[in-house]
Amino acid sequence: MSDVKTHQGTCHCGAVAFEVDTALDGLMECNCSHCYRKGFVLAFAPRASFRLKSGEADLGEYRFNKHAIAHQFCKTCGVQPFGYGTMPDGTETVAVNVRTLNDVEPWSWTAERVDGRSF
Template identity: 40%
Template sequence: MLYKGSCHCGKVGLEFKAELTGAIRCNCSICSRKGALLCAIPHESLTVLAWGDDLGTYTFGNHTMAHRFCRTCGIHPFAEDIRESGERTAYINLNCVADIDPSTLPVFDFDGRSA
């Protein structure tokens, strides 16, 4: 199914194809602070509709994940694996996706603090 989402102000939009069967709750230092519920998808299934100056990037630790955020409203609609080798993954913040209620999905707890 095709889903659409955005940050709060709408300057950073996204579309992705996925079958949502659950959500991931990561306990790493940034995801736990954001309160994000995530969906992991192949990177090629993600289309970012706003790029450039509106989209900011934050990395930390081993710098393999780029946490993307809107420079205007500060919302983090997605993150992406930025490793140069292997299959890349995008992680969609389901709280930023229209027409779904993430609280209705089963939640898988991921130990990102230990990863």
């Protein structure tokens, strides 16, 4: 298991900025209709480990399927850096798009492929 670190992230235009304390193991790449089309690689962390630094007013929300995840996107550039949800045990969580973390080298990670298309 890798170490928990504080990572900085932004949308493309920089209007939305955040930081999250998470390890970059256990990453998920899902083939559901939403994640696959957007190329998400997701890291999950407790909601309390996530801090929105700027851009709250610049965020829009998208929900689909069971409407369980509040996918957040920048209303200016359209990038979706994270989403809010709840784990099956009721724990509030954040799913962070690893591709929006500024301090992570592209392809320096590995992700488990998950068949979300079948859920």
